[in-house]
Amino acid sequence: MRTILVTGATGRVGRHVVDGLRAAGVSVRALVRTPERADLPRDVELIQGDINDPGAVKRAADGVDAAFLLWPSFSAYGAAEVVRELPRRVVYLSSLNAAPGSVWGDVEELLKGKDWTFVRPSGFAVNAQGWAGDFRTGEVVRVASPEASRSLIHEQDIAAVCVLALLGEHHIGRSYDITGPEALTQSEQIETIARVVGKPMRVEAMPDDVARQAMLDLGADPILAESSIAYFAALVDNPEPVTTTVAELTGRPARPFTTWAQDHAPEFRTPPTTPSTAEVARLYVDALKGGRLDEALALTSPDVVRVAPLETDGEEIELKGTEAILENADRLTADLVYDHIDVLGPLVLDNHFAIRFIFTHHNPRTGAPAHTTKLSLCTVTAGQITREEVFYYTPPRP
């Protein structure tokens, strides 16, 4: 069985490269900085180490047939020593912008003595994750150059091409410019996510100096911040190109940005919050006071258990499910007309709450009025009422 070393295996592309290689029956070894947090499949052999440490790379590369290389720095400083420790066959995750003098161009140059393949993607669709916080917490996304147009590529398409290159000798000495199937402006990308997520968002242009400062505040290198802003400004008039390389290599079209948005939609949605016991109790009491039984039932689990004494002999019966409970209630109250319900509560403690009801009713045949008082002790689990224990009693006369 062949063994392939994967660097950046815990990253957004690397995880799919690992999956693709395992699916092809390849034995995977990963160079990771923190094995305890790697969260990779059990059959992946983990070698602890930093990619900037040639000694760690040498240990990781010992005996492997090929390596997937990701160089996670903005400069090629130290890369020559690392490249020397790699096996002969290397597939390098480069960039469409691998011009000489860029980190990607410099690393490519260092790899020229190997059996190399350069996979050069356009902008990663997964960069759009940077807007997820804006989607979850507000209605506005602010970006520099909203009309900058990129042919964003899905991380699974990048990985698919990398895996093919790692598995086939005929890819040696080839560079692949890979992109998504269309170029979209940043405004269009945000609109696409908004449509998929079902939350309209406003796009606002961020002045370049504000964008620059925001990047510096996040610790970006000043030169890189400047070049990134200039790059996006240039993309307004000169969109990233669109290639058909993914389809030619994999046999199926590159995934559109809409697919990426669908795959990542949960990250852009506010996670539903589970209401607290106090909230459930308040809503339940409000609904009962207002005579809105449907609303009260909506707060109750369909599998709710109700424990109540039998009217006749005080023996307790346990009913399960709202249907059985409502049927029983209809039977017990068939001879009664309710004139008034007085609800007191709730009294909340941990995941329980108590309510006191005083029912004023009369028998339509005899006209005899009566009062019934009951205490309900409810249990709330995961935002729903899951148990109701009922106690009937006659309050002492004042």
Ligand SMILES: NC(=O)c1ccc[n+]([C@@H]2O[C@H](COP(=O)([O-])OP(=O)(O)OC[C@H]3O[C@@H](n4cnc5c(N)ncnc54)[C@H](OP(=O)(O)O)[C@@H]3O)[C@@H](O)[C@H]2O)c1
């Ligand atoms: N974003 C784009 O638009 C774009 C476009 C073209 C090319 N690229 C290239 O794509 C690469 C990023 O890919 P990605 O998005 O899949 O990565 P990512 O999600 O940002 O993850 C980075 C990976 O590199 C590992 N790593 C970082 N520093 C390391 C170190 N010192 N030693 C060992 N491992 C280290 C991380 O491992 P840990 O678990 O240890 O953190 C993680 O697995 C970069 O080289 C970038 O230049 C990006």
